[in-house]
Amino acid sequence: MKIALNTDYYSGTGSPEMPLRYLAEAGFTHVHWCHQWCTDFLYGKAEIDAIGRLLRGLGLTLLDIHGSAGVEKCWFSTVEYQRRAGVELVANRVGMFTALGGTGAVMMHVPCFQCGQDEAARQRVLLQFDALRRSLDELMPELERAQVPLALENMWGDDWKLLNALLDAYPPERVGITYDSGHGNSDCLRQLELLNAARERLTALHLHDNDGSSDLHQPPFYGTVDWERLAEILAASPYPRELSFELAMRNTPYFDKGRQEQTPEAIRAFLGNAMLCCERFAELAEKKRCRNRDVTAAANT
Incomplete structure (x- = not known):
């Protein structure tokens, strides 16, 4: 079964070699590249080439890259030089995606209206949204040249008003949705029906679980x-690629909070359990898709 896992399941900086080796050993076939997603790190050619050799050597395929939200280099910053630097950071990930033969999308965080926000906060978000539109407009020629889609992610407590506005403003082959099932499961706002309404634009997945109180x-x-319900929506969507999961060892029984470095045995145990859980959902989603095909075939006979 072909399933993608994020590379930062126990560490998101430093060398990715051991996380990738453990991931391949556990049976995952595809990679959701998540290293350095929350930094201003720019990948150079030598680093990208080394990652490519590592992926090929381990028999792993790059599915998606989680583009950096940026710290100072933020593509929706209202400070102009930071916004422009953020555009360069996104372009860096687009180039990396192309060089590594990515088969999915570059996934990006975007500003949103959240449940419980006051008016002052909403006005700040609108300024960020305007900055984001400028950045997207600047990136469109590069995305078109590279034939790489951006998949914009729903956020915690997101009401999708701004996300849907972006989907309306840009073509589906260039801009789609990353559905983050954890963000979509906040107690203040469950987002599955928002996904269902926009399922034709589903481009990438961040599949994971929580208790509704935190991510x-x-x-x-x-x-x-x-x-x-999520399996039903996926089965009714045109999403064409491997299921991609975004998991963290730290909130499972396999994580030892008393250790700075987790043992290889604990990492392997976590990944073994994670694979079983991922396969269980993948089987559920496939059953729903097969049922839909059977219903469609029966209706056409």
């Missing part, structure tokens, strides 16, 4: 995500 990045079936 735990647990394996499927650990928390309160409605995996049955």
Whole structure:
């Protein structure tokens, strides 16, 4: 079964070699590249070439890259030089995606209206949204040249008003949705029906679980995500690629909070359990898709 896992399941900086080796050993076939997603790190050619050799040597395929949200280099910053630097950071990940033969999308965080926000906060978000539109306009020629889609991510407590505005403003082959099932499972706002309404634009996935109170990045079936309903929506969508999971070891029984470095045995145990949970959901989603095909075939006979 072909399943993608994020590279930062226990560490998101430093050398990715051991996380990738453990990931391949556990049976994952595809990579959701998540190293350095929350930094201003720019990948150079030598680093990208080394990652490519490592992926090929381990028999792994790059599915998606989680583009950096940036610290100072932020593509929706209202400070102009930071915004422009953020555009360069996104372009860096687009180039990396192309060089490594990515088969999915470059996934990006975007500003949003959240449940409980006051008016002052919403006005600040609107300024960020305007900055983001400028950045997207500047990136469109490069995305078109490279034939790389951006998949914009729903956020915690996101009401999708700004996300849907972006989907309306840009073509589906260039801009789609990354559905983050953890962000979509906040107690203040469950987002599955928002996904269902926009499922034709589903381009990438961040699949993980939580209890609704915080963004735990647990394996499927650990928390309160409605995996049955999500499988139905996926089955009805045109999403064409491998299922991609975004998990964290730190919120599972396999993580030892008393250790700075987790043992190889604990990492392997976590990944073994994670694979079982991911396969369980993948089987559920495939059953729903097969059922849909059978219903369609029966209706056409």
